Amino acid sequence: MNEFLQVEGVTKRFGSRFALKDVGFSIHHGEVLGLIGPNGAGKTTLLECLAGLMSADAEVIRSAQQVLTHSALKDTLFYLPDAIVPWGEQTVKWALGFFEGLYGTPKQKLSDLLAPLRLAEILKSRIDSLSKGERKRTVLALGLLTPHPLLLLDEPFDGLDLRQTREVMALLKSEARNNRTLLLSIHQLADAGRVCDRLVLLSAGKVVAEGTLPELQARANLPDAGVEEIFLALT
């Protein structure tokens, strides 16, 4: 896979505490890259810094060796935060229509998302009346309606049951096959192992390892281990 973005030296401090320290990794075209780590590892902080929603103390983002500013990145990536209830008093249908109209998304795109995200049953519901899983599916749909080639998803499976998780995984894989690149922040390591092509292991604000599952297994010297065992071995 060819390189899409190179992230280098991302550092963020809150007072004397480093939330992120010299974090760097690469993102390849059309891959599902998993950002994994325990709670407090700095995953959300990293995603918000990349999206320009939080100012990093230091960071360099390159594409084809050229340094990109956040204004240039705005057309490249879109970040879907976790646990948000945007425009709570509006309906799901309105929110989807808003993004469709704003980005000029073809109607077919929304039709293709209705079934896998089970949106038809909640279209007329107010966003603040949805359950956690329903909100997650709605926000996911909003992100997938954007034209951005890179999506940053924070905990995309949080609040979903097993069947819904598998359906969303299949949808994300399908998006990746259609040349959309995805960076998923996941703290459920088993889910990460199922859906991601490559993984970035983050612990205490530092990148511990990066690579495909076989590469990480070799690194951890655990040839048949799953993501959880690899993570425990390397952190």
Next chain:
Amino acid sequence: MSYLPLLAKEWRELWASRSFWLLLLMIGPLVGHGFITAVGLYAEASGIGRGPAALPQGLTPLDGMLAPAFGAYDLAATFLLPFVVIRTIAAEKQSGGLKLLLQLPGNLSSKIFAKVLVLTGGWLVTLAPGVIAIVLWKLYGGHLYAPETLNLLFGHLLRMLLSAGLALAAAAIAENAASAAIVTLGITVGTWALEYVAAYRGGFLQQLASYTPTAALRNFEQGLLRTTTMIAMLVISVAGFALATIWLHTGRTWRYRAAGTALVLLAASLFLLGASRARASWDLSENRRNSFSRADEAALRQINQPLRVTVVLAPEDPRLADYEQNVLRKLRRVLPQLDVDYVASGRTGLFEKPEDHYGEIWYEMGGQKIMERSTIEEVVLEQIYKLSGISAPQKLDDDAFSGYPLAARAHGAAWIFYAIWPLAIAFAWWLVRR
């Protein structure tokens, strides 16, 4: 990117706001109370029921109906509108919608501008009770003068923008809606305190107090359109919007915010300083209360020498208020080279003693000086003509204002403002929420 979806979204969000519906609900009875009381008092002053009537020249719709009825909008802009404005930002901050909004196409200033446009549209909707009051007034047989009426509406629009600017900035800077509301109301109370202190201190404080929302609106209520007031209100509003843009973006560093804030405050101060020098103003009142007679104005415009006026009256002395109202305010509009010095300090302090020459007003032009204690327009003008060597013009009758008595009761107004309006708003709210 089409701006329309963003505008449509903001408009929809406004109509989902409980605070906006509360504003709509309350503005009807507030305007109604002002209107009904004003019409009643106007009718009594006009001699309704064969009671004693005031001089008709003193009966103007601007003072008698428009200013009292539309005074409700000043109240709304002070106490109700800030909550509507704060919600437009606070709700998105709290819900996480801000994180999506910041990533949507277009820069943040265009998104803030969309909010301002929509708030202005919402404010125009709240003008409905005011329009109803105007229609009723006409149906009762009342007179209206379009320039002074439109000037008053324009003044309230600027007042609304001022309130919106301050509230948007507070909402962007503060942690949450409650803090933003406290800051906004704190600023309002601060301006009242400034006006109170300035009334007794005069000088720079009084100049500063002339820019408070209440003082600024007073100009429009008097039928005056002053460049300095317009610019000041717009500058403060735009500064508020600019501060909101600087502070709302979560990805900005503290250095950027501090530098941006300093720049905005510096630019605003420079504009306000420039505005204070702007002299252009228009008297749009039908009775020309802010102007000398046309003949006197034509004569005074012939003076091309500077006139220095030294006033030895304390700020709290009612004679000074009379002098400002009857003479100085009109003189400033006609003589570009007018300098006024207020040399008396307040007289209400514990250790204040009467100044020598207290009560004197000195006029100086071309090396000559005249002293006059009177604050009456005709007497003062006589002194100025004497100093300038210009002969006093002949008085003409074309400036005479006959007044518009109206001995009519506010029939049906109570039903409209206290019953029909609130019910209509409640019904509309139910329809929208369904």
